[in-house]
Amino acid sequence: MKTNLPTWDLTHLYSSIKAVELKDDLSTAKELAQNFAKAYQGKLATLDGKGFAASLEAYEQMEDILGRVISYAQLQYSSDNTDAAIGQFYQNMQEEITDLSSLILFYTLEINKLEDEVLEGFFKEEAAAKYRPWVMDVRVHRPYQLSEEMERLLHEKSVSGKRAWNRLFDETMAGLRFPLQGKEVTISDVLDKMSSKEGAERKEAAKSFGGVLGENIRLFSLITNTLAKDKATEDQWRGLERPISSRNLSNLVEDEVVDALIGSVKDSYGDLAHRYYGFKAKWFGVDKLDYWDRNAPLPEDDDRKIEWSEAKDTVLTAYNAFDGEMAQIGQRFFDENWIDVPPRAGKDSGAFAHPVTPSAHPYILLNYHGKVRDVMTLAHELGHGVHQVLAADQGPLMADTPLTLAETASVFGEMLTFRSMLDKESDEKRRRIMLAGKVEDMLNTVVRQVAFCDFERQVHDERKKGELTPDRLGEIWMSVQTESLGPAFRYEDEYKHFWAYIPHFIHSPFYVYAYAFGDCLVNSLYDVFQNGHEGFQGKYRDMLAAGGSKRHKELLAPFGLDASDPDFWKRGLNVVSGFIDDLEDVI
Incomplete structure (x- = not known):
């Protein structure tokens, strides 16, 4: 297999870990955070709708800058976490961001102290109502919130506590x-x-x-x-x-x-x-x-090695057959160097798609060895990337998707790629091998x-x-x-x-069930697609573009699905069982 695999270009974010523009962003963020605290700390309940909307917009601007800086540090560190200079930079940036975010930590805590009727009054202002989903997601944690002093202590000690571990x-x-x-x-x-x-x-x-x-x-x-x-x-x-x-x-x-x-x-x-x-x-x-x-x-x-160019074409072809717009978004990751492919010493061993921040773009990390599973990993992470691009219009506060729904686009991308590869394979032996491989991937995603x-x-x-x-x-x-x-x-x-x-x-304790959630959800979703659900592609894009602005019940309703129904999970698991039935027939 060829060794000239592409690597990502992080200069899209900053020119280097010593870049002047990075220091300028930190300086800007500090000034914004100090001004924000002076303007709003202890005063949220006294605002009107326009004032609350202005506070949300200012908070979002700071989150965008801080997200860009820490994302750059994380991506550098994942590229080589054995490099002492990068390790030092990553730690310093964590400390900087923690200090800056401590200045504005009061904001979400005070949102949770507001009475419901006060918030409803704010939301009569259209500019504030736009942020209702994010505000209500913040308030999910309201019953478990500690005092502002305790929350700040936990936040600031995380750098020398769990993040250090x-x-x-x-x-x-x-x-x-x-x-x-x-x-x-x-x-x-x-x-x-x-x-x-x-x-x-x-x-x-x-x-x-x-x-x-x-x-x-x-x-x-x-x-x-x-x-x-x-x-x-x-x-x-x-x-x-x-x-x-x-x-x-x-x-x-x-x-x-x-x-x-x-x-x-x-x-x-x-x-x-x-x-x-x-x-x-x-x-x-x-x-x-x-x-x-x-x-x-x-x-x-035969365990043949799959060249990177073939893997890329396979995944993009599968995406394009489903929806041309998704394929065009996916193509950008390759054309604009948003993807880091080769295994190397010091690099994170797994794979991920990092959303960075909506004002920038996502990045994908892989460790490509040329196996079918690696092609599926590419399809998976590209699904995340496409999802993150589509959701970017929601802005820094509402673009992020809960983990359970974040795995939807990735697993759906895998299914599209697998079905495309299976449909093109005429040799029955190879089809059986591919089907077994897919079952194993699903068992790794669900059962494991x-x-x-x-x-x-x-x-x-x-x-x-x-x-x-x-x-x-x-x-x-x-x-x-x-x-x-x-x-x-x-x-x-x-x-x-x-x-x-x-x-x-x-x-991320208990992150892992999100994979099973996503796989079973996608199995049910793909079953709807295969049955010819009218306008499926458009509804699917809308679901991804919603980012974190809607809950799973709202997102699945257009497809006639409900994750609170026990039969929903059985429907997804039956897809895996059906694949095993097909294999049993050819033993």
Whole structure:
């Protein structure tokens, strides 16, 4: 595979980490924040509708500047978090932004102190009413808000608290090297080898991966215990009884809706993961699969490498067949260097699409190794990117989408690409391989992520009673993995350490269920599309363009869908089950 893979151009934001324009933006933001505090702190209740609208517009202007600065720092850091100068810059920017945002922290706290009738009076002014969705989302946290002094203390200490532990995790993980085939390789490279065509390579990679994690397990356990205790303390002060509730509030989704999703997926473990991996063991001619065979290509898969140019054309063609406007937006990521593709030492090992801020544009990070899964990852992240571009017109306060809905466009992009590739494939063997690959991706997105969520639930619940030992963390991990993946697997001792590399546990507790939410939602949505729903493409674009200005009930209503209906989740899971049925017919 060619090595001249494209990298992103961050000079669209600032020319360098020492850029004069970056320092100017920080200076401007500081002046704006100081003036904002003088004008509005302690005075919101005395404003009229026009005054409140002006305050919202001024607040949004500051958020845009601060978002641009911290996004640039985050993107630089994700490019190479082993570079000391970049690490120093990232930390300094976090501290700068925290100090500046502390000056305006009062604003959302005071919004939550306003009486409902006062707000309704403000919203009679059209310029203020525009921001109603954002204001009401802020007020979701009203019952759990602490005093202004306490909120400011938590905010300012986050730099030396949980964010410092996040950084320790990132830099430790990026610095790890794994012995493989006589070399010391990065985490991205060793994970790639765990889906190799060769069983011996998968085994060596898995053993090396688990072994190195085991050598560092005390540190990863300390990080996990510390952050779980930190979260428990804050949740207790806020009056949140369940560890997952703070995530649900941020996602603007009701506890009972998430409970219904998780319950539906767990009830389907047997029909989905257990059944599929039982078939996979038969394809491999064994009674049980070794754990390193979970993502192994099927025996008849030629495991060919896909050139980057082919991957790009495949995804854009699929997008264009669905909607030309989405494809045009997607093309910009390639034409304007908004995407960073090659794996390299020090780079974040996964993939993401960063929205930056609406006045700029998103960026995508990949680690492309030329496998079908990498093509699907491109389709996934490009979906995020297109979503972020379409939602930008909502402005800095309302462009961001809750995590549950943020995964909609990404998973839908994957489905479009998969269906396009499947329709073009005439060889039945290749179609079967592609279908199996899609099932595995869906199991990784639905079953595996819900199992991750279950792991987090048990860890956070037990942490309230005291620190968990590395062995106990490993026991919980093995329990949820065995329950979710089923009896088709054989595990070895080092697998108990695999929980330690999941970054979402560290950065965003309970983020993981959003993947399952998005996959099941998209399965239901795609089912509506396949059934010829009139005007689907236009309604879909409108849904993405709404950003965070509408809740899931409003967004899904035009398609006749309701996520609060238990049958909604069954409908999505039935799509996965149907794919497995198709595979069963050809065994």
